[in-house]
Each structure stands twice: as structure tokens, then as C-alpha cells.
Amino acid sequence: MGFEAPRRLVRALGEDGGREGLRDWLDRLPAIAEETVARLGLDAERVVAPGGRGSLIVLVRLGDGTPAALKLIPPGGAAAQERAALAHWDGRFAVRLLDAPEAPAAGDALLLERLHPEVSLRSLPEAKALLEAAATVRRLWVPPPAGHPFETVADRTARQALALRALDDPLATAALDARARLTEDAPEALLLHGSFRQGKVLAADRVPWLTVGPRPVVGERAYDLARLVRDRAEDLVAASSGPSAARRRVNRLADSLEIDPARLRGWALFRAVESGTRALAAGRVREAESSLEFASWL
Numbered sequence: 001m002g003f004e005a006p007r008r009l010v011r012a013l014g015e016d017g018g019r020e021g022l023r024d025w026l027d028r029l030p031a032i033a034e035e036t037v038a039r040l041g042l043d044a045e046r047v048v049a050p051g052g053r054g055s056l057i058v059l060v061r062l063g064d065g066t067p068a069a070l071k072l073i074p075p076g077g078a079a080a081q082e083r084a085a086l087a088h089w090d091g092r093f094a095v096r097l098l099d100a101p102e103a104p105a106a107g108d109a110l111l112l113e114r115l116h117p118e119v120s121l122r123s124l125p126e127a128k129a130l131l132e133a134a135a136t137v138r139r140l141w142v143p144p145p146a147g148h149p150f151e152t153v154a155d156r157t158a159r160q161a162l163a164l165r166a167l168d169d170p171l172a173t174a175a176l177d178a179r180a181r182l183t184e185d186a187p188e189a190l191l192l193h194g195s196f197r198q199g200k201v202l203a204a205d206r207v208p209w210l211t212v213g214p215r216p217v218v219g220e221r222a223y224d225l226a227r228l229v230r231d232r233a234e235d236l237v238a239a240s241s242g243p244s245a246a247r248r249r250v251n252r253l254a255d256s257l258e259i260d261p262a263r264l265r266g267w268a269l270f271r272a273v274e275s276g277t278r279a280l281a282a283g284r285v286r287e288a289e290s291s292l293e294f295a296s297w298l
Contacts, residue, residue, distance in 0.1 A: 003033035012053030067114035085216035093139040121198035153219025175273035178266035192224040226267035243297040
């Protein structure tokens with residue numbers, strides 16, 4: 001079978017001009033996938049399309065016929081951190097690794113249990129999706145392992161803040177002020193998913209829903225909820241009740257998970273402005289506009 005990268009992945013990696021080797025990796029991706037599948041003794045079924053923006057997912061079967069998924073991650077894609085987080089969760093409300101964490105499948109490749117990639121929480125009505133998402137993410141918040149390789153929320157957001165400091169914009173200033181306050185007195189240091197949202201929770205067989213695609217980081221729970229709270233922002237932007245609905249969502253999620261709503265609001269503001277600014281720079285105008293308008297309501 002062919003292993004061509006879906007257009008969504010090609011487009012997304014083409015926007016990321018700061019990482020070396022991406023163009024070469026994309027050019028070599030069919031050969032990389034073919035070689036990895038052969039070396040691991042897998043039977044390839046199909047490439048998942050449209051797929052994600054950061055990796056190629058190939059649905060495969062192990063030698064004994066067990067369905068699985070092979071995830072190929074480009075250079076600089078933090079495969080080691082994702083592997084370490086999944087190994088620590090060990091299948092508890094997250095997709096399970098099928099290869100040993102100390103003996104990776106193939107460098108920047110992960111061999112994972114098969115989920116249902118076409119069915120995420122976004123297929124549910126909004127209220128039900130948020131309820132299931134909250135129930136899932138709270139089970140991921142555990143102390144990190146000793147000697148862990150994960151960066152902290154303070155370190156990650158300090159790097160992201162550099163682009164915002166170059167802007168002469170009141171919203172960027174508000175986001176930076178919020179980050180400064182929040183990083184002064186972080187209340188906890190838990191292992192977080194780091195990129196949690198409805199689309200990162202897929203239907204599974206052994207339990208109804210499992211999380212995929214972490215960008216693990218250590219910090220406070222409010223940071224992890226700050227991306228979830230912005231889910232389906234385009235629907236809120238299109239509604240006349242958008243601003244009040246956004247604020248109610250923040251308060252409802254904070255209350256259901258016993259998190260300080262002010263801290264969740266602050267991280268939601270920072271993450272929405274950072275994401276919107278990055279999307280605008282990449283030419284994803286509609287995505288940028290919905291994120292920045294959402295931020296302005298907070």
C-alpha cells in the first residue's frame with residue numbers, strides 16, 4: 001500500500017518553518033513508513049485521513065492479527081516525551097503503548113493500541129462532550145514519575161510568550177500579565193496532557209473513551225483545561241450569546257473539577273491569545289479570529 005502523507009499533515013508541517021528537517025522528513029515519509037512496518041513485522045491496512053497536524057497514523061495489525069496503530073512523528077516532535085507520558089499512564093484513560101518504553105519501535109515511532117480515529121468527543125452534543133472530557137482529563141492528573149523528562153508549564157509558556165512580547169496589542173499584554181501572575185505561585189505540579197481538547201479523546205473498545213496525542217507538561221490543572229474551554233469556539237463566535245456562554249463554560253468547568261475559576265480564566269486567556277497569534281502568522285485566519293475573539297471575552 002502507499003504511505004503518502006495526508007494534505008492536512010503536509011500543510012501543517014509546511015507552516016512550521018522553525019523546525020529543521022521537516023521537508024526532508026515529509027519527502028522520505030513513504031519510505032520511512034514502509035521500512036518501519038516491515039521491520040516490526042506489521043500488516044498495514046491504511047493511513048488515517050485527514051489525520052492530525054503533527055504525525056502520520058497508519059492502521060496496522062500485529063503478527064498475531066491484533067489491530068494496532070503506528071504513529072510516525074517528525075524530528076523534533078517530542079516522541080520521547082509522549083512515550084514517557086503514555087508509559088506512566090499505562091493505559092489508564094489514555095491510549096496504551098504496545099511496545100516497551102525502554103525499547104522504542106523505531107526512533108520517532110509509537111506502536112499503539114487501535115482506537116476508532118473517526119469518532120471523537122466532538123461527535124457528541126456539546127454539553128455531553130464537555131462532561132465526558134472533564135471525566136477523562138481528571139484521571140490523567142497524577143504526579144509525574146521521578147526523574148521525568150517533561151518541561152514545566154512555566155518553561156513552555158515562557159518560550160511561547162516571546163512572540164507575544166513582540167506585539168503592540170492590548171490583548172497580548174493582558175495575556176502576558178495573566179501568565180506572569182499565574183507562574184508566580186503555581187499551586188501544584190502534576191503530569192498534564194498539555195494539548196487536551198475534545199478531538200483528543202477517541203472512542204475505544206476496552207473503555208468508552210481514551211485520550212491520545214499528549215504534549216505532556218508538568219504544572220497545574222487549570223492549564224490543562226484552558227484549551228478544552230475554547231473547544232467549538234467558532235460556534236460561540238457565531239452566537240449572540242457567545243461572550244456570556246464562554247464565561248459560563250469557564251465557571252462550569254472550574255466548578256466541576258474544583259479549580260479556581262480565576263486561574264482557569266487566566267490560562268484560557270493566555271492560551272487563546274498565543275494560539276490565535278500563531279494561527280494568524282501561519283495564515284489560518286478563521287481559526288485565529290475565533291481564538292482571539294474568545295480571548296477578548298475573558
